[in-house]
Amino acid sequence: MSDWITLTPRLALDGPIALSVHPERYAELAEHDIAALPAIGRDREQLPLGEMFTVKGGRSTRVRLEGATPHLHSVGAGMLWGELVVDGDLGSYAGAGIRGGTMHVRGTVGDAAGLAMMGGALRIDGDAGDRLGANIPGAAKGMSGGEIIVRGSAGADAGARLRRGLIVVSGDLLRDGGRSMIAGSIVVLGRCGENAGRGNKRGSIVACGGITVPATYRYATTYQPPHVRVTLTYLRRQYGLAIDQALIAASYRRYCGDAGEPGKGEILERVI
Amino acid sequence: MLIEDTFAEAFGMRAARLVITAKNEKWAREAALKLTGFATSVIACKCEAAIERELTPADTPDGRPGVSVLLFTMDSDGLGKRLIERIGQTVLTCPTTACFDGLPDLPDRVQSGRPIRTFGDKFQISKMLGGRRYWRVPVMEGEFLLAESFGMQRKAIAGGNFLILADTADAALEAAEAAVEAIKGMEGVILPFPGGIVRSGSKVGARGYKGMIASTNDAYCPTLRPLTTSALPDGVNSVLEIVLDGLDVAGITRAMRAGIDAACRPGVRQISAGNYGGKLGPYLFHLRQVMEGA
Numbered sequence: 001m002s003d004w005i006t007l008t009p010r011l012a013l014d015g016p017i018a019l020s021v022h023p024e025r026y027a028e029l030a031e032h033d034i035a036a037l038p039a040i041g042r043d044r045e046q047l048p049l050g051e052m053f054t055v056k057g058g059r060s061t062r063v064r065l066e067g068a069t070p071h072l073h074s075v076g077a078g079m080l081w082g083e084l085v086v087d088g089d090l091g092s093y094a095g096a097g098i099r100g101g102t103m104h105v106r107g108t109v110g111d112a113a114g115l116a117m118m119g120g121a122l123r124i125d126g127d128a129g130d131r132l133g134a135n136i137p138g139a140a141k142g143m144s145g146g147e148i149i150v151r152g153s154a155g156a157d158a159g160a161r162l163r164r165g166l167i168v169v170s171g172d173l174l175r176d177g178g179r180s181m182i183a184g185s186i187v188v189l190g191r192c193g194e195n196a197g198r199g200n201k202r203g204s205i206v207a208c209g210g211i212t213v214p215a216t217y218r219y220a221t222t223y224q225p226p227h228v229r230v231t232l233t234y235l236r237r238q239y240g241l242a243i244d245q246a247l248i249a250a251s252y253r254r255y256c257g258d259a260g261e262p263g264k265g266e267i268l269e270r271v272i
Numbered sequence: 273m274l275i276e277d278t279f280a281e282a283f284g285m286r287a288a289r290l291v292i293t294a295k296n297e298k299w300a301r302e303a304a305l306k307l308t309g310f311a312t313s314v315i316a317c318k319c320e321a322a323i324e325r326e327l328t329p330a331d332t333p334d335g336r337p338g339v340s341v342l343l344f345t346m347d348s349d350g351l352g353k354r355l356i357e358r359i360g361q362t363v364l365t366c367p368t369t370a371c372f373d374g375l376p377d378l379p380d381r382v383q384s385g386r387p388i389r390t391f392g393d394k395f396q397i398s399k400m401l402g403g404r405r406y407w408r409v410p411v412m413e414g415e416f417l418l419a420e421s422f423g424m425q426r427k428a429i430a431g432g433n434f435l436i437l438a439d440t441a442d443a444a445l446e447a448a449e450a451a452v453e454a455i456k457g458m459e460g461v462i463l464p465f466p467g468g469i470v471r472s473g474s475k476v477g478a479r480g481y482k483g484m485i486a487s488t489n490d491a492y493c494p495t496l497r498p499l500t501t502s503a504l505p506d507g508v509n510s511v512l513e514i515v516l517d518g519l520d521v522a523g524i525t526r527a528m529r530a531g532i533d534a535a536c537r538p539g540v541r542q543i544s545a546g547n548y549g550g551k552l553g554p555y556l557f558h559l560r561q562v563m564e565g566a
Contacts, residue, residue: 145400164400165400166401183398184400185399202397204399223414223415224414225408225414225415226408226414226415227399227401227415229335229336230334230370230401230406231399231401233333233334233335234333234401234402238402245335248335
């Protein structure tokens, strides 16, 4: 039994690869058993993990993927529990459908990271692409649990049809964030892009760095929402985000919407 | 000074810890004082509760000043009901407060925040954070935030105690006050009686009245010395009791030791404890064993 299982590319990763990494499956497996698992999807073939990666360690649910590149897709998708740390950047579908455990990407991720996530935590130190924590195209519900923490910025359509859970973007969020969100929360420490919260039913968008509130939201009041205070305090303590006391104690304008829906959603715009 | 070779007899309870925060210490304390009012003994109050300690912003989930409160009941059902009544009437109503679970890691839960949310008349909003659900209840001031569920300590203990037998009433009170001061703020322990001190220790049942659950502990009443089988040594003219409730045996033991140590001062003749011959509760705190670590 080893503390960490380390996966290192044996050769240059120069084409798209769907890499299946499931820390929960490695708990009882020795090094050579892990290497023999079919885990690499390439050119319509399913290859064993050891074909392209050196595996070190076994019988652990803590996995470190070294030398990651944007050619690697679907890493961590469907993870149930355990811990996955990725050194480098990833392509699309990183952490899609995670049910539990923690995945920490020490780099950027492509589109659809945390897609339809159900639980656990996905931490991204760099930027994220479009459709962060969104729904599978055509699905009625998007993310239904867990937490996505992006230290950089995120692309368009983040949190589309969000049902439950928390998406935090430390940088800016591009357009259409929280589109048709059902519930859950999106916290943007930077600037929130256009058309945020369109079709929002009961979800919360907390805009700390500015937002153009859609005309279909109605102003309610200016106050200090206690749950924002708890959320920001939690993010600072749990994830070490650089959130100062002034932000935690700030006042917010509450807008209720979206008018075309039940109108129980909200945009909380920080008063600067 | 004599530490009598006897034991305090305590019994099992269910307990919850509430963390009440507010804009400042004043309002957190106001809510906590109301919440823990009339909660000295399960005999008539249905629960026992008191402030455990004051919390700094670093100790609370929302980074505001707070107070932690322990509340004890005889059963799980009662714990849920008492929390609903007391949070709903005292914390919900108090300006600027929020109410959090102080035992979040315990697997046994009482869902007391859930019924309180209905005060929001379907305008309430649920939020999940770190795997825990909170309710935002709209109120005239703004919003009241509370945890949906509270951890329940199944093996909590109530009835830890010791008696301070003194020359005079003043000496007994001074010693009891010193004991309370020594115990105050210790984690996992509360003193549910006024100022932490009991002057009317009780025995089970009554000599002269049927149906009484408890009546005066005549063996320790100085005024009854010639009329009953007195347990008072010569020269003792006043007795005060310190009653402790705690989340575990270790906490009560630690607190009893600190309290007895502080109570041993001039004017105090003996330290004793209340027990019922081992028939009431499974937890026996032998005074001399408790003091071995002092």
